[in-house]
Structure formats: structure tokens, C-alpha cells
Amino acid sequence: MRTLDTSEPRTRNAVSIRREAHGLRGVPVIGHLIDLARDPLGFLSDCAREYGDVVALRLGTWPTLLISDPELIEAVLVKDHRSFVKNSFFWRQVTAVFGSGLLTSEGEFWQRQRRLAAPAFAGKRLATYGDVMVHHTQLMLDGWRTGVSRDLHADMMGLTLKIAAKTLFGSDVHEDVIEIDQAVNDLADEMASRMARPFVIPDAVPLPEHIRYRRGLRKIEQVIARIVNERRVRNEDAGDLLSMLMLARDEHGHPMSDRQLRDEAITILLAGHETTALALSWAWVLLADHPEVQAGLAGEVSEVLGDRAATVEDLPRLRFAEQVVTEAMRLYPPAWLIGREALHDCEIGGYLVHAGTTIYMSPWVVHRNPRCFEQPEEFRPGRWAGGLGRQIPRFAYFPFGGGPRICIGNRFAMMEAVLILATMVQRFRIERQKDRPVIPLPSITLRPKTGVWVVPATRN
Numbered sequence: 001m002r003t004l005d006t007s008e009p010r011t012r013n014a015v016s017i018r019r020e021a022h023g024l025r026g027v028p029v030i031g032h033l034i035d036l037a038r039d040p041l042g043f044l045s046d047c048a049r050e051y052g053d054v055v056a057l058r059l060g061t062w063p064t065l066l067i068s069d070p071e072l073i074e075a076v077l078v079k080d081h082r083s084f085v086k087n088s089f090f091w092r093q094v095t096a097v098f099g100s101g102l103l104t105s106e107g108e109f110w111q112r113q114r115r116l117a118a119p120a121f122a123g124k125r126l127a128t129y130g131d132v133m134v135h136h137t138q139l140m141l142d143g144w145r146t147g148v149s150r151d152l153h154a155d156m157m158g159l160t161l162k163i164a165a166k167t168l169f170g171s172d173v174h175e176d177v178i179e180i181d182q183a184v185n186d187l188a189d190e191m192a193s194r195m196a197r198p199f200v201i202p203d204a205v206p207l208p209e210h211i212r213y214r215r216g217l218r219k220i221e222q223v224i225a226r227i228v229n230e231r232r233v234r235n236e237d238a239g240d241l242l243s244m245l246m247l248a249r250d251e252h253g254h255p256m257s258d259r260q261l262r263d264e265a266i267t268i269l270l271a272g273h274e275t276t277a278l279a280l281s282w283a284w285v286l287l288a289d290h291p292e293v294q295a296g297l298a299g300e301v302s303e304v305l306g307d308r309a310a311t312v313e314d315l316p317r318l319r320f321a322e323q324v325v326t327e328a329m330r331l332y333p334p335a336w337l338i339g340r341e342a343l344h345d346c347e348i349g350g351y352l353v354h355a356g357t358t359i360y361m362s363p364w365v366v367h368r369n370p371r372c373f374e375q376p377e378e379f380r381p382g383r384w385a386g387g388l389g390r391q392i393p394r395f396a397y398f399p400f401g402g403g404p405r406i407c408i409g410n411r412f413a414m415m416e417a418v419l420i421l422a423t424m425v426q427r428f429r430i431e432r433q434k435d436r437p438v439i440p441l442p443s444i445t446l447r448p449k450t451g452v453w454v455v456p457a458t459r460n
């Protein structure tokens with residue numbers, strides 16, 4: 001039971017909470033860290049439900065606010081974005097992996113890198129990726145057998161990795177997929193433990209997880225280096241993201257350093273492939289649990305495509321497929337928590353925010369708010385049919401974040417998810433393997449803890 005902490009001074013409207021059960025008052029240094037580590041989704045949802053749109057949490061020594069009101073989220077991410085940077089505690093834990101790539105850099109440097117990368121994710125260039133997406137999905141499905149159970153999440157991870165490598169870096173990674181997959185998992189696990197820990201254990205301490213983490217990082221760096229070297233040898237402008245980055249020159253005419261290329265490539269590869277795989281895996285969990293929705297989707301795909309392969313031109317008519325992806329990301333947003341840190345004292349919606357305060361905004365929490373969505377726990381893709389997206393506040397639904405730091409790959413991801421989903425449902429009906437429940441694991445991303453085990457059946 002959590003109660004309002006009236007023993008604390010209340011500045012302006014600021015609300016503080018503490019947990020009284022289990023003697024948590026006896027661990028003031030840790031504050032709510034244990035609650036957050038034990039059940040992050042439940043804890044943050046309870047906080048918002050019980051204490052409202054702005055809740056002060058005690059996470060170790062870090063002053064933290066959980067903000068769940070769409071207008072206030074818009075203030076942080078858009079209107080007052082200059083007052084905030086990406087949460088530095090969080091990002092410090094992952095800088096060894098992402099370096100100064102797009103996800104983690106700030107200021108003018110970030111702006112320049114974003115400008116360079118943006119054309120690869122827009123317009124005509126984006127449209128050229130469609131065939132690769134469908135082709136790789138078909139290759140994957142060729143290996144599926146009716147009645148033979150499989151981990152669909154592992155399939156989605158392998159598929160989106162191959163697609164990202166091919167479309168953005170012009171490279172095939174078939175032989176490396178299993179190892180990269182393992183490496184990404186090891187990195188994500190270690191980054192998540194570091195985030196949850198209120199203290200830092202130096203990398204040099206030879207813990208098994210540190211060894212796995214270093215091995216994972218080395219593997220990914222090797223693959224990236226190979227891709228960059230292949231391109232240097234061929235010395236051609238392939239018109240993809242890697243070429244754009246390699247051909248870019250700064251104001252002094254200098255190309256990007258190998259280190260910066262590595263940072264950007266690793267960022268795009270990691271930020272892009274797991275999140276999209278997750279959107280698809282969660283969509284399939286929901287579709288398997290709602291056979292009538294899956295049948296509706298198959299009906300649309302059959303009407304639009306018949307037996308032929310999907311193309312980018314079909315996207316405007318695959319409306320229900322898009323609604324399925326949108327609704328799946330409402331219930332299971334792959335990026336379930338977004339963080340910022342206040343650069344200086346400021347005010348958000350009348351609340352005083354001190355410099356250094358961490359702001360948490362959780363799509364998981366907001367997307368399930370009954371104020372924003374009717375029967376929010378229900379999977380109803382059709383709710384998006386009548387232009388719901390335009391009727392709700394802009395930040396009632398924000399799976400890709402928003403403002404200047406909005407996901408650069410959001411259109412790429414939507415296009416990829418819809419094309420993959422349509423290609424899959426065209427060939428297979430998918431049921432869950434009953435004895436293998438799916439357990440959400442809110443790590444850096446929202447993952448299915450032990451995969452998504454399904455039994456496919458060929459459609460006649």
C-alpha cells in the first residue's frame with residue numbers, strides 16, 4: 001500500500017510518495033529502487049494511478065519525477081525540450097556501446113549527425129527498402145513447418161537484423177546472425193542491470209556478465225568493422241545510410257572518423273532491429289490470443305494481395321495491418337520508458353523541476369490510461385479506424401517518443417512491421433504454444449522473457 005507522504009515538505013503542487021510496507025522506510029538511501037527493480041511496470045502504473053500525473057519518486061539519491069499527463073510530456077519532449085537532455089545516469093551506462101551515436105549524443109554534434117542520417121529514413125529511399133523486407137520474410141517463412149513449434153521472437157530478431165544490415169549497410173549478415181543475436185541479448189541484459197544498480201561496478205571486475213558483455217561488444221564491433229571495410233574496398237556510393245555517413249564531410253572537409261562511423265552504425269543496428277522485432281513479437285502474441293482479429297487481418301491481406309507478394313504500393317490499403325501494429329505498440333510499447341534530465345531549474349505545468357531531476361515518461365503507463373483510451377487493457381485494433389490518433393492528445397500515444405529526438409526510424413519501422421506482418425499472415429495461421437506462457441520483461445526495451453513460442457499452420 002502506498003500513501004501520500006505528508007511528512008515531507010510539499011513545494012507547489014509536487015507530490016511525494018513512499019512505500020510503507022516491508023519496512024521500506026528503513027532503507028531511505030535506496031528509496032523506491034527495490035520497487036522499481038522488482039516490478040517496474042506495476043510500480044510505475046500504481047504510482048500514476050494512485051498519485052496522479054506528476055509523482056516524485058525516491059530512486060537512491062536521484063530526484064526523479066514520473067510524468068504521465070500527455071500535455072506535460074509534450075512540454076518536456078517538445079515545447080521545453082531545450083531544458084532537458086537525455087537522462088545522463090541512464091545513458092552513462094550505455095555509452096560504451098553507443099559511443100557518441102545519434103541516440104546518445106547531444107547539442108550541435110547530434111544535430112549535424114541527425115541531418116546527415118535523415119535522408120536514409122525518408123521519401124524515395126525508404127520506399128526502396130520494401131522489397132528487401134518482404135524477400136527476407138519469405139526466406140524465413142520457407143523454413144517454417146506446420147505443427148512444428150518455434151520461438152517467433154528469435155525469428156523476428158534474426159529477420160529485422162538481416163533487414164537492417166541489408167537496407168542500411170548493404171551487407172548480408174547471415175553467418176553472423178546467431179552470434180549477433182546472442183551478443184545483443186548479453187549487452188541488453190548487462191545494460192539493464194547497470195541501469196537498475198544504484199552503484200557502478202568497474203568493467204575490469206571479471207564478473208561472468210562483464211565477460212559476456214565485453215565479448216558481445218567485441219562481436220558486434222567486428223561485424224560493423226567488416227561491413228565498413230567491405231564498403232571501403234568497393235569504394236562505391238550505394239546510396240544507403242552507410243554511404244551517406246562515409247561520404248559526409250564536415251565544414252573543414254574531413255570525413256567521419258572510424259570511431260564515429262562505428263558509433264552510428266552500432267546505434268542504428270541496435271536501436272533499429274530489436275525494437276521492431278519486439279513490435280512484431282507482441283503483435284503476434286496478441287493476434288494468437290485473438291484468433292478473430294487474426295482472421296480479420298488475413299481477410300484484408302487476401303483481399304489486397306491475393307497470392308502475390310506485398311509491395312510498398314500496397315501499404316495505403318493494408319489499413320487494418322497498420323492498426324494491428326499501432327494497437328500492439330499501445331499495449332506493449334517496445335520503448336516502455338523514456339528519460340530526460342533537467343539541465344536547470346524549470347517549471348513544467350506549474351510543477352517546479354530542479355536541475356538534475358530525472359523525468360520518467362512511460363508509454364506503457366500512458367497508453368493504458370482510461371482517460372486516454374476506452375477499455376485500455378483490451379486489444380482492439382479497430383479503435384484506430386476512425387482517426388482516433390487525431391482525436392486524442394498528441395502524447396497520449398507516443399511509442400516513438402516525440403519532438404526533435406523522435407525516433408528517426410519510425411516510418412522505416414512502421415513500414416517494415418506492416419509488410420512483415422502481412423507476408424506472415426498471408427502464409428501462416430499462428431497459435432500460441434499453450435504450455436509456454438509469455439512473460440513481459442521490462443529491460444531497456446520491453447521483451448518477452450522466455451521468447452514467444454508458437455505453432456504455425458499453413459493457410460490453404
Ligand code: HEM
Nearest residue numbers: 102103271272275276279334335400401405407408409413
Ligand atoms: C517499433 C520500432 C521502434 C520503436 C518503438 C522505437 C522507439 C524509439 C524511441 C521511443 C526513441 C526516442 C528515445 C528518446 O527520446 O529518449 C527512438 C529513438 C531512436 N531510434 Fe527508434 N524505435 C523503433 C525503430 C527504430 C528503427 C527501425 C531505427 C533505425 C533503423 C531506429 C533508430 C533510432 C535512433 C537512431 C534514435 C535516436 C534518434 C535521435 O535521438 O535523434 N529506431 N526510437
